[in-house]
Amino acid sequence: MPDKKTLLIVDDEPVNLNVLRTILSDDYELLFAKDGQRALTLANAERPDLILLDIMMPAQSGYEVCAALKASSATRAIPVIFVTALSDVDDEARGLELGAADYITKPVNPAIVRARVRNHLSLVHLDELKSTRLAIVQRLGRAAEYKDNETGMHVIRMSHASQIIALAAGCSQSWAENLLNAAPMHDVGKIGIPDAILQKPGKLDSHEWEIMQRHTTIGAEIIGDDGSELLRMAKAIALGHHEKWDGSGYPNGLRGTEIPLEARIVAIADVFDALTSERPYKSAWPVDDAVQYIRNESGRHFDPDLVQ
Missing domain, CATH: 1.10.3210.10 (Hypothetical protein af1432)
Known part of the structure; x- marks a missing residue:
């Protein structure tokens, strides 16, 4: 069996972490962070295949975390999906402008979360194949x-x-x-x-x-x-x-x-x-x-x- 892909889930609310754990734990290895600094530390140390990131967090917002991830050569290639209660179009546009791959609003639909994660991991795989072929x-x-x-x-x-x-x-x-x-x-x-x-x-x-x-x-x-x-x-x-x-x-x-x-x-x-x-x-x-x-x-x- 191929190794499971690793996801980093970042949210300051334990309830939200548990929801995503229930949806994704059967198919992926999961890492968890409750704040932005811990998320950046894990991203640099573990190099997850994808990051699910909340926006509204104390001390460091998800926007700031995403900007930091994209500013680093070590982590900029990791796809980021925002998972947030902010449903305004301007909020979504800001997240995408920062380099996020996708934007999911809470409350989440399990089937949509699984499909979005699977699709973005497939795109990463295609990029890797293209780079290898080149x-x-x-x-x-x-x-x-x-x-x-x-x-x-x-x-x-x-x-x-x-x-x-x-x-x-x-x-x-x-x-x-x-x-x-x-x-x-x-x-x-x-x-x-x-x-x-x-x-x-x-x-x-x-x-x-x-x-x-x-x-x-x-x-x-x-x-x-x-x-x-x-x-x-x-x-x-x-x-x-x-x-x-x-x-x-x-x-x-x-x-x-x-x-x-x-x-x-x-x-x-x-x-x-x-x-x-x-x-x-x-x-x-x-x-x-x-x-x-x-x-x-x-x-x-x-x-x-x-x-x-």
């Missing part, structure tokens, strides 16, 4: 860079450049943020390319070049099919960032808007950073020269609308 994506991107003898800074620079290009092209903030987080996976397929080819100091022969090109399809296979927008975008980037606007790229010879937008953007950012970075086999280009190269390749390698 961390895995970033680490795989870094792994590919180390395989290719890079410092890992390339993926950071080109990812931020991709986000800037996306915003300049009119993409939404959320889409551009997904692109920022997916772009580090563009060369993850290099994990599957032999070191003798990746690190060869000279020009690749035709057979070696054919193997090198497989990093796009290997990358797409590593990422696989997933329902998340982030990984769907990462797969499209891994597979398509070496396609060219005129159809002369690889692996599928896609042309124009057949190439996913995210791959077209990353293609520009990737080449620009490669040109302006020093490598063992070349000096860094001046930025103006790199920009001119991108412009010269507009309509051939790169999407002309994005280049503009």
